[in-house]
Amino acid sequence: MTKRTSAKYKIDRRMGENIWGRPKSPVNRREFGPGQHGQRRKGKMSDFGLQLRAKQKLKGYYGDLTEKQFRRIFAEAERVRGDTGENLIGLLERRLDAVVYRAKFVPTMFAARQFVNHGHVRVNGQKVNIPSYRVKEGDVIEVRNRSKQLAVLLEAVQLAERDVPDYIDADHTKMTAKFVRTPGLGDVPYPVMMEPNLVIEFYAQN
Incomplete structure (x- = not known):
């Protein structure tokens, strides 16, 4: 992968912001935009x-x-x-890719889309490979057995930079996650x- x-x-x-909170983001080193004129783009928007x-x-x-x-x-x-x-x-x-990311099955939102696309995820026991699939409250998302030892999965579970929000009940020993409820803006850990x-x-x- x-x-x-x-x-x-x-x-x-x-x-100009570290929108995922990743420690390696270039914005952590410099806050101006890309390109040779990036530092001059500070006018009032x-x-x-x-x-x-x-x-x-x-x-x-x-x-x-x-x-x-x-x-x-x-x-x-x-x-x-x-x-x-x-x-x-x-x-x-x-979105299924967002739930996979929130459950800490993958390190990034981009990886979540790829993870779902490659058929590593099941919803209520059924294989789903559409990242935009809409999860319902009570749905159980699980990593298929053959994928539970993937390096990307084991790496993501250990990430200290973010926690699983309370609207998702994740079990990293079984690699399952239940979508408990639909969150509001204040619930999402942006x-x-x-x-x-x-x-x-x-x-x-x-």
Whole structure:
């Protein structure tokens, strides 16, 4: 299983933030953007710029989703009753790749997508290889037996940089995780501030 490092670090540098909280992020060493003019990009950002950045940051965090994927999720969040921002976060966290990442079966969100794609995951006993598969409350996600000794899995379980949130009940001895409930924004352990309210403003005006 290959590790994709350049893309996620490029996102960090573009945002100027360590959006996954990874210790090796280049933003830990320098906070300016990429390129020879990166240090000069410190002007006051417009409202549109702030909204666009909030959208790009949220998209980037979940494995750099395409605009089409993200807009479709946002449209669904708008249709569901309740707060659109909270709905958006809940829908993103119910993606199978996000649950695999949260359960600490893999070290990064990019690795989670690949892990699911390669058929290492079962949901309620059934093989699922679609990263965008939407998990329901009470669903049990497990790593298939043949994959339980993969190096990427054993490495991720030992990571001290993040904990499993309380809306997922993970058992690393059995390599299973139960999706207990759909989280709200305040429940999700983002290393940086996410602003779904600005994402709503962006789509309302564009």
